Amino acid sequence: MFLERKILRVWASVLFFVLILSATAHTAGPVVHIIPVSGTVDPGMAAYLKRVVSSLEKDDSAILVFAMDTFGGRVDAAFDIVETICTVPRQRTIAYVEKKAISAGALIALSAGSLVMKENTLIGDCAPILQTSEGHKEAGEKTQTVLRAQFRTLAKRNNYSQVLAESMVSKSMEVYKITRGTHSEYMDKTQWQELSEKEKKEITDKSTIVSQGELLTMDDKEAFELGFSRQSVTTLDQALGVLGYGAYQKVYVTENWSETFVRWLQPFLPILMILGIGAVYTEIKAPGFGIPGLVGIICLGLVFFNQYLVGLANYTEILVFIIGFLLLGMEVLVLPGFGIAGISAIIVLAAGLVLSFQDFVLPDPSLPWQSDLMIKNLGLVMGSAFGALVVSMSVVRFALPKLSKVIKGPYLDATLRDSRAESAESSGICAGDQGISLTTLRPSGKVRISDRKVDAVTQGGFIDPGTPVRVAQVTAGHVIVETIMEKREK
16 A cells, blocks of 8 residues: 555656646747847858758747848848748748848848837848949949849738838839828839829828938838838847747857858958969979968968858869869979960969859859959959969069078078189089989989089980989080990990
8 A cells, every 4th residue: 555655656746747847848938049140241141041040940940030230241142141031931030120231131131021120220221232443333223123023022922012122222213102091002103103193083192201312221110110110129028029929938049160260251362362372373483392382272272161161162163273273283393384284274273263252153144243243253363363473573572582681591692603614613523423313304404423413414315314424524504414324335
């Protein structure tokens, strides 16, 4: 009897704890993942958000909150981010404008299923801007058309006014709020002009929301009044409450070390290219392999590593770059002078660098900014190559000679301006001295005579490496050698 009571108590305790855990899990509610979208919109941000969204894609209960604080950035990166967010069911995505969502940030914010804005925050102003020699310039209609189409698509998806969404992109639009009885709608100037006189008479009120020459930019209250924001709030918890989440668990998502590193490194890529190309050029001009070659490999490696992590460079670009270096090595080590291999190496290396800065090979006509991006990348690579040439030539001409005054070591101080073959500079080698060829003499090459490495020429035929030779004559600064076998035959 005592044993039975003890067993019942144990089972009662287990059942009690199970009920508590079930109630706790039910009370905790869904897991809300807070994903910061801050700083410049660039390929690094696109890669980071793609990694986060992919990791949460299979969790049907996960809620994704994109905390917005950005002035915008690259159009292609923004399109990639929008595509990533749209892979998640819209009821699971929330854009929370914590400070600002300007330009490309507005496009990202409108891609989420719900939008909530903190008090005194801004959203809008998404006109595409190009960097030209004359400064910043608004992109043409070709680019604006594509952007407006994307804004219309997102407006349809989330039940926003399509006309208002488009007016964030183009200054040429003029948008009115039209009231017919109790019903209000938004239309642009073209739609208003197409109304019949009868339809215009039915209008009880007309007010201008966006004037021609302006872009729609809204604060939190205006965004609420125009049907974009669900409500103005003071905290994220209040925003979640507005959306109906009474109980939830918050998890803050952060970038990993590699994502932080590549985003930090992005602005320095042109400098790394200049240093890398210049160092490789200096190494080619210098004998052996030393510090310049190591610096060049590290700098160019960082460029490709950065672009690989953000998804712009892949094995194709790396293979192209390796082919370029092989052609360059062939030109330097195998083929004398500068010819087809050298020109091909330059073209292949430039192509590899350009491709590593974009996620396409040839521009898509339906995405007009890709042409601008390719031109920008070509300019970046060509400018870096020119800068590298100037830097490397300056180093060889000015820096290296002064380095000998700072670093101690054995240096060549003697001048051979007045030297002759019979002078003291070459006095240790005489006709009849014997040695061995170190390289192929065709007809010039290297020989070793009395433990000295000497430049020598033959009297006609080629001499293979490792062949015993004898100095036949020393004249006019030249050491003329012949094989010992040739002498015996004579």
